[in-house]
Amino acid sequence: MSELVGKTVRIRYFALLREERGLSAETISTEAATVGQLYNEMRSKHDFSLPQDRMSVAINDQFANWSEKLNDNDVVVFVPPVAGG
Amino acid sequence: MFQLTDKIIDENELKRLVMDERAGAIVTFDGRVRNHNEGKAVSALAYEAYDELAINEGEKIIKEAMARFAIVNVAAAHRTGDLAISDVAVFVAVSSAHREDAFKACRFVIDEIKSRLPIWKREAYEDGSSVWVNCQTCGAHSDREAPHKVHHSERSERSEHAVKSQTA
Numbered sequence: 001m002s003e004l005v006g007k008t009v010r011i012r013y014f015a016l017l018r019e020e021r022g023l024s025a026e027t028i029s030t031e032a033a034t035v036g037q038l039y040n041e042m043r044s045k046h047d048f049s050l051p052q053d054r055m056s057v058a059i060n061d062q063f064a065n066w067s068e069k070l071n072d073n074d075v076v077v078f079v080p081p082v083a084g085g
Numbered sequence: 086m087f088q089l090t091d092k093i094i095d096e097n098e099l100k101r102l103v104m105d106e107r108a109g110a111i112v113t114f115d116g117r118v119r120n121h122n123e124g125k126a127v128s129a130l131a132y133e134a135y136d137e138l139a140i141n142e143g144e145k146i147i148k149e150a151m152a153r154f155a156i157v158n159v160a161a162a163h164r165t166g167d168l169a170i171s172d173v174a175v176f177v178a179v180s181s182a183h184r185e186d187a188f189k190a191c192r193f194v195i196d197e198i199k200s201r202l203p204i205w206k207r208e209a210y211e212d213g214s215s216v217w218v219n220c221q222t223c224g225a226h227s228d229r230e231a232p233h234k235v236h237h238s239e240r241s242e243r244s245e246h247a248v249k250s251q252t253a
Contacts, residue, residue: 014135015205016220050220058203061137077135077203081219084132084139084163084204085116085175085195 005016006031007072011042016080020048035059039078050080087143089134091166099178105159108180112187114195116175118168121210122218126211132174134165135203138204154190156181161194163204175199 012025032038035057042048056079057064063079070076086102096115103111120127143161150159155181164174177194181187209215 012135015133015207016217018133019217023177055213056203058135058138061141063138063142077138079135079138079203080205080217082200083206083218083220084134085199085204 007070007074009038009070009073010075011038012077014074014077014080016050017048017078021046030070032070034066035064035068035070035076038076039066040068042078054081055079067082086161087140087147088162089136089139089143089165090162091164094119094162094164094173094176096173096176096178099160099162099176100228102160103178103180105157105180107182108157108187109182110184110187111178111180112184112191113179114175114177114191115173116195118170118174120170121223122208127170127208128211129167129209131167131207131209132163133205134167136161136165136216139163139202139204142201142203143198144240146201149195149197150190153185153193154179154181155186156190158191159194161198163198163202165204 008027008029010025010027013021013023018024030038030041032041036052039052039055039057052066057066058077058079059068059074061075069085096113100111100113118130145165147159147161148155159177159179161177162175163213168174173197175198177191179187179191179194181190206218207215208218
């Protein structure tokens with residue numbers, strides 16, 4: 001039921017994704033039930049090069065699973081392969 | 086203590102932070118910007134971080150190290166922004182009663198930092214090209230010789246990841 005209801009979420013972009021999207025952040029409405037679905041939606045809309053299995057995801061500044069449910073007002077970050085150190 | 090900073094890392098301050106009368110050993114590691122990576126001459130690089138998550142995750146790594154090893158204290162810092170060749174990109178200091186524990190914990194902390202923190206490296210090369218390290222895809226055009234290798238070593242094999250990364 002609730003999965004069909006639209007949510008408003010904030011997406012922040014970093015590194016390669018920031019460049020591919022041309023934005024550091026945006027607030028969008030989505031009907032995606034999970035963060036994984038949200039990535040697929042944004043990837044097909046904006047042609048992101050990285051497949052989901054090479055990425056991680058964070059919700060509200062903590063790492064999460066792709067199957068995690070998306071809630072209204074969540075802040076989501078798709079995390080490209082890291083290269084610190 | 087874990088910190089992200091866009092200023093030069095103060096190595097002595099981090100060492101002082103872990104000094105303790107119970108500690109007979111302090112082991113430190115500094116990862117520096119190397120002038121070459123995967124056969125290409127590197128001219129400069131920049132680190133971009135997702136600050137909030139990097140700090141959350143960095144603090145977790147510190148806690149895990151304290152729980153896993155018989156150490157007295159641990160401090161680590163990672164740079165963001167533009168760095169030049171030989172600049173310190175990451176620094177780890179660990180104190181322990183005996184050296185073995187500090188060596189092991191230091192290794193653990195740097196390996197976890199490299200594999201877990203949401204920090205990205207944009208490398209610029211002498212030939213004028215630049216790239217987000219580890220972010221090349223098979224389909225995307227790339228001037229790397231072997232994008233597939235970077236691609237598949239990314240998550241599963243930490244040791245290979247460390248070898249391929251530019252520092253350390």
